[in-house]
Amino acid sequence: MSKLEVQNISKRYDNKLAVHDVSFTVNDDELFVLLGPSDSGKTTILRMICGFEDPDTGNILLDGEDITLKESAVRNIAVVFQDYGINPTMTVYENIAQGLRFRRLPKAEIELRVHMVAEMLGLKEKLSRATRNLSGGELQRVAIGRVMVKDADLYLFDEPISQLDPSTRRRTRQEILMVQRIKKKPGIFITQDHYEAFSMANHIGVISEGRIQQIGTPDELIQTPANLFVARFLADPPLNIVEGYIQLVGTRYQLRTDSLSMSFPPQWTPLLSRLGPQSKIIMGIRPNIIVPEWGINGMGPAPRVMMRAQVIHSGPLMGRRTVILRVGQHTELLAEFKDNVTIHNGQPLTIAINPDQIFFFHPRSEELLNPTAQSVFSLH
Numbered sequence: 001m002s003k004l005e006v007q008n009i010s011k012r013y014d015n016k017l018a019v020h021d022v023s024f025t026v027n028d029d030e031l032f033v034l035l036g037p038s039d040s041g042k043t044t045i046l047r048m049i050c051g052f053e054d055p056d057t058g059n060i061l062l063d064g065e066d067i068t069l070k071e072s073a074v075r076n077i078a079v080v081f082q083d084y085g086i087n088p089t090m091t092v093y094e095n096i097a098q099g100l101r102f103r104r105l106p107k108a109e110i111e112l113r114v115h116m117v118a119e120m121l122g123l124k125e126k127l128s129r130a131t132r133n134l135s136g137g138e139l140q141r142v143a144i145g146r147v148m149v150k151d152a153d154l155y156l157f158d159e160p161i162s163q164l165d166p167s168t169r170r171r172t173r174q175e176i177l178m179v180q181r182i183k184k185k186p187g188i189f190i191t192q193d194h195y196e197a198f199s200m201a202n203h204i205g206v207i208s209e210g211r212i213q214q215i216g217t218p219d220e221l222i223q224t225p226a227n228l229f230v231a232r233f234l235a236d237p238p239l240n241i242v243e244g245y246i247q248l249v250g251t252r253y254q255l256r257t258d259s260l261s262m263s264f265p266p267q268w269t270p271l272l273s274r275l276g277p278q279s280k281i282i283m284g285i286r287p288n289i290i291v292p293e294w295g296i297n298g299m300g301p302a303p304r305v306m307m308r309a310q311v312i313h314s315g316p317l318m319g320r321r322t323v324i325l326r327v328g329q330h331t332e333l334l335a336e337f338k339d340n341v342t343i344h345n346g347q348p349l350t351i352a353i354n355p356d357q358i359f360f361f362h363p364r365s366e367e368l369l370n371p372t373a374q375s376v377f378s379l380h
């Protein structure tokens with residue numbers, strides 16, 4: 001059994017807080033993906049786990065043992081960094097075998113392990129080749145081979161596939177998952193690409209500006225993003241962000257934007273009254289929840305707000321149609337319609353949105369206000 005526990009680690013470089021109070025746990029046999037934009041602190045976290053940097057505060061436990069201040073050389077961790085760390089003067093065989101030689105394993109065992117890994121990664125014919133002559137995809141596999149031959153307590157992959165073409169990336173992802181399946185140890189994979197994260201992770205930690213924004217399964221992050229950053233970062237096509245104002249009318253709050261108005265159900269009143277009178281509120285509208293007039297009957301008994309819109313632009317996208325709509329005076333919405341119906345620029349269109357499917361965010365903290373949205377409006 002191995003388990004990695006990262007507890008409240010922080011790291012500051014000069015004036016920059018690169019990592020702030022980060023905590024997460026990765027269980028045996030689990031691949032945890034750290035997902036975030038450039039400069040968000042992902043590599044710094046990995047470097048602290050490996051022992052190449054010391055955290056200013058916090059602890060790192062591997063298998064219950066506190067390794068925070070242990071020398072990196074004695075931590076039994078296998079890692080693929082962005083630059084692969086391959087020695088160009090050595091052959092493929094020597095590169096893969098290097099870590100085992102450091103551990104003074106018997107020559108016969110090293111040979112057996114290197115050949116097994118080379119077979120799995122399709123590198124058998126290339127073992128005697130100099131690594132300087134290899135393609136990007138082959139170098140990648142040598143780097144994965146180097147971690148695969150080891151019996152480590154933890155496996156780390158720092159954006160190892162960002163430079164590769166799409167089909168090599170797919171193959172490399174499969175190889176990393178294979179390492180995970182065979183070794184049955186905790187693993188961390190770093191990426192900026194949410195598709196990559198979704199296709200590999202058991203759990204994802206979304207990070208921005210050194211802080212973990214949310215940890216969850218891919219489904220949890222999509223259905224209930226903790227805040228506006230997570231909702232936007234994971235949205236493709238992009239999330240429509242519409243600002244509105246709330247106003248108490250009698251005992252119920254109403255929402256007004258330049259294009260729509262609707263009443264919040266009574267159970268929202270305590271929550272909204274904490275925002276203050278006539279507060280701003282931020283809405284996140286996913287393009288695929290906008291229903292065109294010919295689809296409105298198909299919404300069944302679901303609640304809906306209707307809007308008049310005008311088509312500004314429309315284009316086909318693999319059997320669907322993306323449409324830019326103008327609603328109200330100034331608001332543009334990106335919509336994604338399932339049917340590839342012909343739509344003309346300038347065409348007026350009635351659209352409907354089920355308000356249960358709109359994300360509402362706090363105007364200052366940007367936290368999600370309606371994590372249980374699916375049932376709230378339908379009670380209304």
Ligand SMILES: Nc1ncnc2c1ncn2[C@@H]1O[C@H](COP(=O)(O)OP(=O)(O)OP(=O)(O)O)[C@@H](O)[C@H]1O
Binds near residue numbers: 037039045
């Ligand atoms: N040794 C260092 N000295 C000073 N600043 C550093 C050092 N290492 C990292 N930083 C800063 O810390 C912040 C986080 O960097 P880090 O490399 O961890 O981000 P990242 O999310 O891995 O980015 P990328 O995806 O681009 O690799 C950045 O602003 C970076 O400039």
